[in-house]
Amino acid sequence: xxxxxxxxxxxxxxxxxxxxxxxxxxxxxxxxxxxxxxxxxxxxxxxxxxxxxxxxxxxxxxxxxxxxxxxxxxxxxxxxxxxxxxxxxxxxxxxxxxxxxxxxxxxxxxxxxxxxxxxxxxxxxxxxxxxxxxxxxxxxxxxxxxxxxxxxxxxxxxxxxxxxxxxxxxxxxxxxxxxxxxxxxxxxxxxxxxxxxxxxxxxxxxxxxxxxxxxxxxxxxxxxxxxxxxxxxxxxxxxxxxxxxxxxxx
Amino acid sequence: xxxxxxxxxxxxxxxxxxxxxxxxxxxxxxxxxxxxxxxxxxxxxxxxxxxxxxxxxxxxxxxxxxxxxxxxxxxxxxxxxxxxxxxxxxxxxxxxxxxxxxxxxxxxxxxxxxxxxxxxxxxxxxxxxxxxxxxxxxxxxxxxxxxxxxxxxxxxxxxxxxxxxxxxxxxxxxxxxxxxxxxxxxxxxxxxxxxxxxxxxxxxxxxxxxxxxxxxxxxxxxxxxxxxxxxxxxxxxxxxxxxxxxxxxxxxxxxxxxxxxxxxxxxxxxxxxxxxxxxxxxxxxxxxxxxxxxxxxxxxxxxxxxxxxxxxxxxxxxxxxx
Ligand SMILES: Cc1cc2nc3c(=O)[nH]c(=O)nc-3n(C[C@H](O)[C@H](O)[C@H](O)COP(=O)(O)OP(=O)(O)OC[C@H]3O[C@@H](n4cnc5c(N)ncnc54)[C@H](O)[C@@H]3O)c2cc1C
Ligand SMILES: Nc1ncnc2c1ncn2[C@@H]1O[C@H](COP(=O)(O)O)[C@@H](O)[C@H]1O
Numbered sequence: 001x002x003x004x005x006x007x008x009x010x011x012x013x014x015x016x017x018x019x020x021x022x023x024x025x026x027x028x029x030x031x032x033x034x035x036x037x038x039x040x041x042x043x044x045x046x047x048x049x050x051x052x053x054x055x056x057x058x059x060x061x062x063x064x065x066x067x068x069x070x071x072x073x074x075x076x077x078x079x080x081x082x083x084x085x086x087x088x089x090x091x092x093x094x095x096x097x098x099x100x101x102x103x104x105x106x107x108x109x110x111x112x113x114x115x116x117x118x119x120x121x122x123x124x125x126x127x128x129x130x131x132x133x134x135x136x137x138x139x140x141x142x143x144x145x146x147x148x149x150x151x152x153x154x155x156x157x158x159x160x161x162x163x164x165x166x167x168x169x170x171x172x173x174x175x176x177x178x179x180x181x182x183x184x185x186x187x188x189x190x191x192x193x194x195x196x197x198x199x200x201x202x203x204x205x206x207x208x209x210x211x212x213x214x215x216x217x218x219x220x221x222x223x224x225x226x227x228x229x230x231x232x233x234x235x236x237x238x239x240x241x242x243x244x245x246x247x248x249x250x
Numbered sequence: 251x252x253x254x255x256x257x258x259x260x261x262x263x264x265x266x267x268x269x270x271x272x273x274x275x276x277x278x279x280x281x282x283x284x285x286x287x288x289x290x291x292x293x294x295x296x297x298x299x300x301x302x303x304x305x306x307x308x309x310x311x312x313x314x315x316x317x318x319x320x321x322x323x324x325x326x327x328x329x330x331x332x333x334x335x336x337x338x339x340x341x342x343x344x345x346x347x348x349x350x351x352x353x354x355x356x357x358x359x360x361x362x363x364x365x366x367x368x369x370x371x372x373x374x375x376x377x378x379x380x381x382x383x384x385x386x387x388x389x390x391x392x393x394x395x396x397x398x399x400x401x402x403x404x405x406x407x408x409x410x411x412x413x414x415x416x417x418x419x420x421x422x423x424x425x426x427x428x429x430x431x432x433x434x435x436x437x438x439x440x441x442x443x444x445x446x447x448x449x450x451x452x453x454x455x456x457x458x459x460x461x462x463x464x465x466x467x468x469x470x471x472x473x474x475x476x477x478x479x480x481x482x483x484x485x486x487x488x489x490x491x492x493x494x495x496x497x498x499x500x501x502x503x504x505x506x507x508x509x510x511x512x513x514x515x516x517x518x519x520x521x522x523x524x525x526x527x528x529x530x531x532x533x534x535x536x537x538x539x540x541x542x543x544x545x546x547x548x549x550x551x552x553x554x555x556x557x558x559x560x561x562x563x564x565x566x567x568x569x570x571x572x
Contacts, residue, residue: 013503013523017390026387037504093386093395095366096359121503122387125368127356130324134360139325139435142353145497155438159498160322161349161449162261166439173434179504180497211365211401215381215394220529226536226547232555233563239535239553240567247533247550249512250455250479250568 001112001149001171003046003055005080006102006132007039007062009071010122023216025091028067035071038117040184041177043075045147046115048182054149057081059109063101065089069200076195077187085202094210095127101205102128103135111172113154118143118176129176140174141167145181253288253338254280257331258303259350260293262442267452268346270306270412272405275373276344277307277415282375285341288312290334290426292319292327297423304421305414312426321440322350325433328357333429335362340400342380347404348451359402366402367395369507371409371530388503388526407451408509409530450501453482455512458501458528461488462517462538462557469494472516475565478572484508484528486518502527517557520545537561 011017012032020027035043049055060075062068063086072083086105092098106114119126133140146157152171157164158178187195229235229242243250256276258269273289280287286309291300294315303311314330331354335343343358345351347369359366371392372383380397384406397403443449450456457476459469469483476483485495487502501508503526513531518524520536520543528534536549537557546552553560 011387013388013526015387017387019391026391093393095356095368096363099356099360124384124386124388126352127359127366127368130353130356131360134357139433140357141435142324143349159496161451162322163440163442165322165437167435168438169435178497179500211398212367213396213398215396217386217391217393220385220389220392223529223534223548223550226549226552228541228546228552228554230553232553233559235553235555236560236563236567239551239564240571242551243512243533243535244571247512249533 001055002110003049003058004106004109004111004114005039005042005046005058005060005075006114006116006128007043007060007071007075008036008117008120009033009062009064009068010036010120013037013121019217019219024214033067033070035074036117036120038119038121038177038179041179041181042115042117043078043080044182044184045177046080047078047185049149055113059084061086061102061105063088063098063205072200073195074187076198076200077191078185079191079194083198083200085200086205087202088205088207090207092207092210093123093125093214094212095125096131097207097210099128099131099135100208102132106132107136113149113171114174116174116176118178129174133174138173139169140176141169142176143178144175145178147175147181252283252285252341254283254285254342254344255335255338255340256287256289256308256344257351257354258289258291259346259348260291260295263295264299265295266346266348268348268407269303271407271410272344272346273303273306273308274412274415275405275410279342279344279373279375279380283341283378286310288334288338289421290314290331292330294320300423301420304419305416306412307415308421311421311423313423314426314428316428316431318431321437323433323435323437324353324357325435326431327354328361329429329431330426331358332361334426337427342400343402345402345404347406351404355402355404362400364400364402365397367397368404369406370403371406373403388523389529406507406509448480448482450482450484450499450506450508454510455479455481456484456501456508456510457481457514457516458484458486458518459489459495459516460486460518461492463489463494466494471561471565475561475568478565478568486521486524515545515549516561518545519543520548
């Protein structure tokens with residue numbers, strides 16, 4: 001079985017986000033980019049499945065601008081088998097438009113399992129996985145914290161708002177990965193050396209008309225400064241009074 | 251007249267709190283669009299309870315009381331929603347951005363080729379088009395988006411509030427029409443969360459512990475305070491990664507996003523990734539021994555000192571004030 005992992009490159013979680021003069025774009029100069037943290041779980045899980053012998057190969061697919069190559073290179077350092085770059089300079093916040101591009105690409109590929117992140121931490125959409133499932137006509141199980149494959153069946157554990165579920169699906173299917181699934185590894189020196197020599201094929205794509213149009217971006221209102229009530233247990237009585245009388249939250 | 255469809259979520263045979271918010275703001279959007287509000291409930295619910303959604307603005311309530319829908323299955327729920335949305339030719343389908351809403355909304359969007367915005371925190375209607383506001387980059391930026399054509403939106407819970415728009419009004423309750431219900435995915439096991447454990451996503455008050463707590467056992471102190479305030483206990487990633495708390499309790503960029511009325515942080519520094527999950531709280535309190543911890547600058551109120559000395563006194567003081 002072959003695994004496809006969908007990866008997005010996103011700004012580092014620590015990054016300072018500066019809105020550009022057009023009010024629509026983010027200033028990228030000097031910004032550090034990383035593999036979307038949830039997609040790291042997807043890569044790690046794919047590596048584990050290959051190590052266990054349930055998967056023969058791993059292909060990572062990422063759509064995005066030129067800089068996306070760096071994230072794909074990082075995935076090759078982890079020793080995935082191949083990486084494919086779908087190139088577009090469009091900053092696409094329309095989940096369905098992204099899912100359509102990925103579906104178009106993946107449908108002609110050979111895959112038994114598609115692993116994705118539950119959410120990209122830049123747009124925070126949490127959309128592309130379930131949409132892709134719909135477009136490819138295969139099941140999508142979201143927010144996995146455990147994935148077991150046996151033959152052509154996969155068992156997934158996940159936490160919902162109301163409890164814990166164990167789900168079973170035939171392959172092929174899509175699974176989106178949640179924190180807790182695994183601990184992503186660091187690349188080895190061997191992996192780094194190998195990745196240097198590997199090609200990352202690029203393919204230009206065009207996004208369909210997006211139904212979501214960004215009008216503007218603003219910063220959230222800064223919270224008005226904090227107030228230190230006091231030090232140690234002596235301050236507690238005043239804290240409780242303030243919470244009751246001023247803030248009226250208890 | 252056009253139609254707006256609200257999908258209502260049940261938990262233990264009754265409405266989740268977010269349902270009232272969704273119906274009420276569904277009504278407000280519908281009004282601006284000149285649409286009527288239909289609420290679809292997958293699962294079974296007492297008819298009288300269903301009719302009461304009229305008070306929050308529902309014009310009609312459709313109940314899909316079918317055995318197969320008792321346990322959540324994304325494909326089956328999606329089929330029912332898609333079927334109803336098609337029948338109504340719904341212009342807007344509205345969810346709450348709970349686990350279920352986040353799982354279902356994109357499927358419905360793709361199946362109906364609509365346009366989607368998740369987790370919105372604001373909206374307006376302009377010339378028949380919906381404009382929404384939603385946080386991006388973990389809340390560091392708010393984006394205003396225009397949605398063209400038929401759209402699916404999910405509302406971030408606890409932001410909008412619910413009001414009874416039509417006090418005393420009962421909505422007509424009907425059976426939803428059911429399509430063929432098939433899924434390749436089966437639920438092998440479901441264990442409901444203990445009834446007494448409040449989820450951070452639902453709580454009005456959250457008491458979060460961080461690395462400063464030092465052990466899983468010490469979280470009992472937070473549990474005690476939480477019980478007094480009917481609060482949920484949250485955790486930082488440091489606490490979760492130390493195996494002191496389950497992953498489901500983590501608040502932050504890679505955890506849950508919450509917006510309670512009171513958020514108390516004990517022995518947690520207020521990292522940028524944690525802030526991403528709780529900055530929408532109405533009131534933030536910090537208890538930290540380091541006067542230079544980032545959270546002290548940003549919390550509304552803070553007490554500087556050793557949490558092991560302060561917490562017992564705080565718990566006693568709140569008990570006394572009941
Ligand atoms: C990609 C990525 C995603 C992340 N996602 C998240 C996330 O979703 N949620 C999250 O929380 N973090 C997340 N983090 C981790 C984050 O960067 C911080 O490491 C983490 O939030 C720190 O947790 P903490 O505040 O408990 O610990 P620390 O930063 O170590 O703070 C502990 C605090 O406790 C105080 N303290 C210690 N002892 C006492 C005492 N006896 N009395 C009073 N105060 C005391 C200290 O002064 C200190 O301020 C993420 C990091 C990365 C890189
Ligand atoms: N541009 C992209 N290229 C490849 N995969 C993507 C892209 N955008 C999103 N994904 C995948 O979809 C998941 C959810 O993204 P989102 O719906 O944007 O929150 C991510 O974790 C990725 O696995």
